[in-house]
Amino acid sequence: MEERKKVIFSGIQPSGDLTLGNYLGALKNWVNLQDSYDCYFCVVDLHAITVRQEPKDLRRRTLEILSIYIAAGIDPEKNTLFIQSHVPAHSEASWLLTCSSYMGELSRMTQFKDKSQNMGDSINAGLFVYPVLMASDILLYNTDLVPVGSDQKQHLELARDLAERFNHLYSPTFTVPEPYIPKSGAKIMDLQDPTKKMSKSSQNPNAYILIMDPPETIRKKISRTVTDSLGVINYTDDQPGIKNLINILSAIKDISPEEVVSLYKGKGYAEFKRDVAEAIIEELEPLQSKVKELMNNKEYLESIYKRGAEKANYVSMKTLRKMQKKIGFIPR
Numbered sequence: 489m490e491e492r493k494k495v496i497f498s499g500i501q502p503s504g505d506l507t508l509g510n511y512l513g514a515l516k517n518w519v520n521l522q523d524s525y526d527c528y529f530c531v532v533d534l535h536a537i538t539v540r541q542e543p544k545d546l547r548r549r550t551l552e553i554l555s556i557y558i559a560a561g562i563d564p565e566k567n568t569l570f571i572q573s574h575v576p577a578h579s580e581a582s583w584l585l586t587c588s589s590y591m592g593e594l595s596r597m598t599q600f601k602d603k604s605q606n607m608g609d610s611i612n613a614g615l616f617v618y619p620v621l622m623a624s625d626i627l628l629y630n631t632d633l634v635p636v637g638s639d640q641k642q643h644l645e646l647a648r649d650l651a652e653r654f655n656h657l658y659s660p661t662f663t664v665p666e667p668y669i670p671k672s673g674a675k676i677m678d679l680q681d682p683t684k685k686m687s688k689s690s691q692n693p694n695a696y697i698l699i700m701d702p703p704e705t706i707r708k709k710i711s712r713t714v715t716d717s718l719g720v721i722n723y724t725d726d727q728p729g730i731k732n733l734i735n736i737l738s739a740i741k742d743i744s745p746e747e748v749v750s751l752y753k754g755k756g757y758a759e760f761k762r763d764v765a766e767a768i769i770e771e772l773e774p775l776q777s778k779v780k781e782l783m784n785n786k787e788y789l790e791s792i793y794k795r796g797a798e799k800a801n802y803v804s805m806k807t808l809r810k811m812q813k814k815i816g817f818i819p820r
């Protein structure tokens with residue numbers, strides 16, 4: 489008998505335009521993993537509304553992210569690509585799991601602490617329970633592996649805790665998921681402040697490279713990257729700007745940071761930056777033209793996300809029914 493393929497689930501929020509961090513921390517690895525796993529790749533629009541979104545931008549970005557998934561090389565024939573809000577089980581399971589989550593553990597989430605810092609009294613409750621929705625996304629598909637950037641590690645720990653808690657309280661229901669965090673692309677840093685994560689919600693456009701940035705913009709942003717005055721290309725925390733560029737090149741070329749260092753021994757920052765920019769452009773250009781093509785073919789995109797939602801609804805509903813039954817709800 490054919491063995492069941494292990495399951496992968498991951499998602500990106502349509503809360504801003506995607507960055508090189510999203511690409512190297514998440515997407516590029518999904519592409520590499522797709523053949524060995526049964527994969528669900530979701531555009532997590534329910535997550536995006538924890539921050540106010542302009543409806544028309546949310547619509548455009550949701551479809552653009554789906555296009556980026558496909559353009560990056562995720563095969564829609566072999567994987568399940570869908571939009572989170574098309575699968576109501578995510579919201580329902582999230583309520584059920586919210587009722588076994590603790591205020592304490594949610595208050596300890598660093599992403600919540602960071603994002604709520606400047607919100608005063610108007611911190612929306614969605615931001616607080618966001619990790620429970622993420623746990624529901626993952627657990628509904630009996631996911632084995634979750635490929636994400638290192639910033640999501642704590643959220644994944646919570647998903648594991650919630651799975652174990654439910655399994656223990658009722659009876660074995662959920663697979664306990666493992667994170668998959670890449671070596672070089674795990675945390676791409678802000679180009680202007682390399683102590684911070686590169687983020688699509690940053691105020692300064694020079695801080696990030698967008699997946700859809702044109703070549704000239706990429707060249708300009710990389711040449712303006714904040715580095716140091718040491719003038720040697722070394723992989724060390726004392727040179728966070730250079731370390732970040734080494735990580736970027738290493739993730740794109742699929743070579744180790746040490747190999748990058750030896751390639752650039754004795755060379756200057758200007759030449760190094762030029763090569764990093766060209767490597768990014770070479771990687772992104774084919775993807776960008778494919779995205780533009782796909783965005784002009786809404787019917788095709790619709791056929792993909794409709795088929796994806798059908799499959800995702802079927803699988804997630806089975807898990808949701810199990811949860812409801814174990815909790816003690818009357819079967820309908």
Ligand code: ATP
Nearest residue numbers: 501509510513514636637674675676686687688689
């Ligand atoms: P924001 O920056 O607005 O908080 P985000 O980009 O971190 O948003 P998502 O869009 O949900 O949030 O991230 C999708 C995936 O991209 C996640 O797996 C996340 O770990 C990864 N990711 C995001 N930024 C980076 C980064 N700078 N380096 C590596 N991976 C990243």
Ligand code: LTN
Nearest residue numbers: 497498499500532535622625640
């Ligand atoms: N919280 C994640 C996005 C996300 C996700 C998921 C990632 C939502 N649900 C399920 C993996 C699996 C973030 O990167 N901000």
